[in-house]
Amino acid sequence: MKSRRAYALFGLLATLFGMAVGHLVASVMRPDSSPVLAVGSAVIDNTPASIKEWAIKQFESDGFSIGPFDFAARNYDKVILVGSVLIGVLVLAAVAGILTRKRFEIGGGMLLALVLVAGVAAVTRSGAGFLDVVPSFFTAVAGVAALWVLHRTATGQSLDPRAGISDHSGAAGRGNLPSGMVDVSGGTTGPVPSGSDDDSVSHDTGVVSTGGPNARRRTVLITSGVLAGAAIVAGSAGRWIGNLRARAEDVTLPSPAAGETAPALPEGLEGRVDGITPLRISNADFYRVDTRLDVPVVDSDGWSLKVDGDVDNELEISFDELLDMPMVERDITLTCVSNSVGGKYVGGARWLGVPLQDVLDRAGVGSQADQILSTDFDGMTISTPLDLATDGRDALIAVGMNGEQLPREHGFPVRMVIPGLYGFISATKWLTKLTLTTYAEQEAYWTKKGWGTDTPIKPSTRIDTPRVLSTVTGDELVVGGVAWAQNDGGVTKVQVQVDGGAWMDAEVGADVNNVYWRQWFLVVKGLKSGNHRVAARCIDGSGGTQTAARAEPFPEGASGIHTVQFTVG
Ligand SMILES: Nc1nc2c(c(=O)[nH]1)N[C@H]1C(S)=C(S)[C@@H](COP(=O)(O)O)O[C@H]1N2
Numbered sequence: 431m432k433s434r435r436a437y438a439l440f441g442l443l444a445t446l447f448g449m450a451v452g453h454l455v456a457s458v459m460r461p462d463s464s465p466v467l468a469v470g471s472a473v474i475d476n477t478p479a480s481i482k483e484w485a486i487k488q489f490e491s492d493g494f495s496i497g498p499f500d501f502a503a504r505n506y507d508k509v510i511l512v513g514s515v516l517i518g519v520l521v522l523a524a525v526a527g528i529l530t531r532k533r534f535e536i537g538g539g540m541l542l543a544l545v546l547v548a549g550v551a552a553v554t555r556s557g558a559g560f561l562d563v564v565p566s567f568f569t570a571v572a573g574v575a576a577l578w579v580l581h582r583t584a585t586g587q588s589l590d591p592r593a594g595i596s597d598h599s600g601a602a603g604r605g606n607l608p609s610g611m612v613d614v615s616g617g618t619t620g621p622v623p624s625g626s627d628d629d630s631v632s633h634d635t636g637v638v639s640t641g642g643p644n645a646r647r648r649t650v651l652i653t654s655g656v657l658a659g660a661a662i663v664a665g666s667a668g669r670w671i672g673n674l675r676a677r678a679e680d681v682t683l684p685s686p687a688a689g690e691t692a693p694a695l696p697e698g699l700e701g702r703v704d705g706i707t708p709l710r711i712s713n714a715d716f717y718r719v720d721t722r723l724d725v726p727v728v729d730s731d732g733w734s735l736k737v738d739g740d741v742d743n744e745l746e747i748s749f750d751e752l753l754d755m756p757m758v759e760r761d762i763t764l765t766c767v768s769n770s771v772g773g774k775y776v777g778g779a780r781w782l783g784v785p786l787q788d789v790l791d792r793a794g795v796g797s798q799a800d801q802i803l804s805t806d807f808d809g810m811t812i813s814t815p816l817d818l819a820t821d822g823r824d825a826l827i828a829v830g831m832n833g834e835q836l837p838r839e840h841g842f843p844v845r846m847v848i849p850g851l852y853g854f855i856s857a858t859k860w861l862t863k864l865t866l867t868t869y870a871e872q873e874a875y876w877t878k879k880g881w882g883t884d885t886p887i888k889p890s891t892r893i894d895t896p897r898v899l900s901t902v903t904g905d906e907l908v909v910g911g912v913a914w915a916q917n918d919g920g921v922t923k924v925q926v927q928v929d930g931g932a933w934m935d936a937e938v939g940a941d942v943n944n945v946y947w948r949q950w951f952l953v954v955k956g957l958k959s960g961n962h963r964v965a966a967r968c969i970d971g972s973g974g975t976q977t978a979a980r981a982e983p984f985p986e987g988a989s990g991i992h993t994v995q996f997t998v999g
Pocket residue numbers: 716717718719720721722764765766767806810839840841852853854857858859860
């Protein structure tokens with residue numbers, strides 16, 4: 431059992447086993463220190479925006495998970511990035527396995543080097559401590575031990591490290607040793623116990639002996655099976671523990687202050703138009719975009735919000751103190767700058783929180799600052815133009831979403847929500863600090879990557895139905911979707927164009943407020959069977975028509991008209 435293929439598999443198996451063990455240890459200690467997550471995150475943080483944009487565009491689906499990674503809807507860029515890293519790691523693991531065939535020390539050493547990279551990634555992450563190397567240490571020990579066991583088993587050696595000589599290979603394999611083959615047994619005397627270089631030999635010669643290569647092959651298969659099983663158990667246990675820890679504690683949210691309750695949400699069009707996005711997106715269905723691979727566990731006790739920088743009084747507000755401040759409730763449509771025209775990174779929800787202005791007033795903002803640099807629990811930063819955040823819009827330090835505490839995915843215990851500004855310059859999740867500073871002095875995460883700093887959300891219209899490339903039947907086609915124009919007085923009108931013809935006014939749904947999206951639909955009759963195309967655009971409160979000029983999401987948000995091709999059957 432010494433073929434290259436077998437050894438490549440040994441390398442893979444040993445690496446996967448090691449990663450699973452490390453992940454399990456990390457889930458008990460600090461999930462962030464998982465070698466797998468650490469490497470994935472390091473890659474995400476160091477990938478240029480343009481590649482991410484490309485990755486985002488290539489994959490659109492509704493979210494899934496691979497091993498420990500959760501790919502919530504619209505985190506596909508991560509799928510590609512992490513997927514490529516995983517493939518790279520597995521290729522190197524296979525190479526390490528093959529090298530083991532010649533000499534265990536070489537393959538084992540290569541595996542160690544691989545884990546070392548992960549260990550360095552884990553301890554150098556922001557917010558990491560020296561102890562974060564521990565899961566990588568376990569990965570190294572488990573991985574190398576697994577490789578060693580596989581190698582010893584395959585070469586018919588005892589698993590007692592002191593025994594260098596085969597304990598059951600016998601004479602059966604001896605004659606098959608190709609001349610010039612390197613002695614990998616570690617023994618200094620006697621015949622090389624490793625039987626055949628090629629697994630097929632025992633088949634070709636028809637030799638079936640219980641003590642020879644076949645028995646050894648059985649042992650190797652059993653050992654591999656046990657390791658694979660153990661890897662699955664350890665990996666799943668790590669995931670399970672991670673999810674268990676990720677369940678947020680229950681918090682009792684205060685009620686909005688008198689007069690600050692949002693008006694009852696009007697009825698949406700979802701009851702009338704099949705396939706249209708609901709007026710309010712539930713917490714479970716709300717899009718998620720962040721730089722993280724896992725859902726971070728931040729608890730409310732021990733949490734505090736610091737306010738520092740260019741302020742008269744530095745503040746530190748505990749979670750209970752924050753809940754004691756007057757709360758307001760607002761319906762706001764959150765939008766991601768990475769949303770391409772017609773994309774899913776947008777959602778309307780009801781938020782409960784303290785006005786940002788109240789917190790800033792307590793601290794007393796100085797005259798120098800031009801940005802609010804907000805920091806999350808992990809040191810990730812987002813910058814918001816101070817003038818926009820304080821121009822009277824309902825910027826919130828939010829604790830509630832759709833009548834519930836924030837889900838961990840959406841920033842528990844506290845996040846920012848600012849109407850009209852893309853999430854990457856306004857919607858800091860797992861918020862812990864506000865620093866009043868200047869753009870000249872400090873740069874936030876995405877600013878360093880070249881994204882815009884002063885980027886109000888652009889008006890946009892999305893067609894939800896008909897679906898792209900779908901086939902519709904019947905002589906009435908219902909075109910429907912949502913539109914938003916948060917900085918321009920909201921959406922007053924939506925227009926639909928069929929096959930490049932005249933723009934027709936659609937029926938619009940309830941007007942919740944200017945910073946909330948609006949549903950719309952239009953019934954189109956008499957379309958002949960064949961291929962067709964619909965386009966939609968909105969007119970905002972200031973009378974402006976949504977631009978047809980195309981822009982990519984990078985660096986200031988996408989623009990252009992959403993067009994959907996479909997077939998009438
Ligand atoms: N801490 C932190 N906050 C973050 C992000 C992040 O990566 N880390 N992503 C931002 C981006 S780009 C957007 S669009 C919104 C998305 O919020 P959601 O995931 O609740 O929809 O969160 C913002 N807040």
